[in-house]
Amino acid sequence: MRTKLICSLAAAALLAACAKESAPPATQAAPAAAPQGMVLVPAGKFVMGSDKREESKTVAEFGNTKPWYLDEHPMRKVELPAYYLDQLEVSNAQYREFVAKTRRNPPAYWLESGYMLALGRAKLQAQDADKLAKLATKVFKLDVDTGKMNREQLLAAIDKRLIYMDSLPVVEVSWHDADAFCRWAEKRLPSEAEWEKAARGANGSEFPWGDTWQAGMSNSGDESWDDGVAPVGSYKSDTSPYQVMDMAGNVSEWVSDWYQPYPGSDFTSKDFGKTYRVLRGAAWGREGHYAISLFQRGAYRFYLAPEDTHADLGFRCARDVQVVNKAAKNMH
Secondary structure (H helix, E strand, O other), rough: OOHHHHHHHHHHHHHHHHHHHHOOOOOOOOOOOOOOEEEOOOOEEEEEEEOOOOOOOOHHHOOOOOOHHHHHHOOOOEEEEOOOEEEOOOHHHHHHHHHHHOOOOOOOOOHHOHHHHHHHHHHHHHHOOOHHHHHHHHHHOOOOOHHHHOOOHHHHHHHHHHHHHHOOOOOOOOOOHHHHHHOOOOOOOOOHHHHHHHHHOOOOOOOOOOOOOOOOOOOOOOOOOOOOOOOOOOOOOOOOOOOOOOOOOOEEEEEEEEOOOOOOOOOOOOOOOOOEEEEEOOOOOOOOOHHHHHHHOOOOOOOOOOOOOOOOOOOEEEEEEEHHHHHHHHOO
16 A cells, blocks of 8 residues: 555656647747647647556456557656647548559558559549449448439539548558558658557556546547548547647557557566557457557557558558748748
8 A cells, every 4th residue: 555655656756747838949940830630739748657556456357468568668757849640530532632642552451442542533423324323322332312313413422422532531551551651741650659659648648638537539430420430520529739640549559669568567568569550549340448548558559560551440640840940941
């Protein structure tokens, strides 16, 4: 009991100290306006990681492949320069432009779901009513009575579905795909530290909205969406102190780092090294009350092989302030 009290007091002291030191120096010039679709995360210190330990011994009940919390050790203060981060997860529409301009292979589910037709809508316009009716029901799985619809109505229904799919986060992308997109967009994948600061704020909140878990605050398994994922930015409650959205739910996100121990860690794992890349954030595919609150935490880490793809795994991009300021200067 005494040990737990001392740890709690130490953690509280660390959070308080970080809150005082998180602001950037007064002499630091404010960066220019954020690029479109991005938000500024200011320079300063923040609380990263945790000192939590699992005491209920229920990890195996959830099929977890690693102990809970231990790879988050130790909780510590980390200082980062200012950077920009996408406010929203990368969408199908954004990734479609990348695929069209680079001829990179699209995610496999685009073919099955019909979204491939968004790459060439002229082909869709050329189809007769019978083919459009089959597309509407068998590919797009629209809940419509195609027998009562003419060609123009079928085209409008399919187009409405494609426009909706534009707003969904792209998924089934590997780490290599995500990295390539960010580079093409003259950005980069965020580091673990950048992602966590953006999610938790300077004071290290458990969740983007605060320290108390609440059902329905993000798309994390209890909600029902036809596609599993929700359109990016649908959950205003899932917004971090820096106005970054969907960090506790919708899709998990690739970050740049290899899965490695933190400095000063008291945990070892056979998976540490340069085999797996880290992903952050909970996703709609998670299930179970306890699991939801665990995975939604901003400090939670998971990892996969960089070649892996999943239906609840996407990404967002970051950008250095210096790069943006240099580009702005060159334009003048």
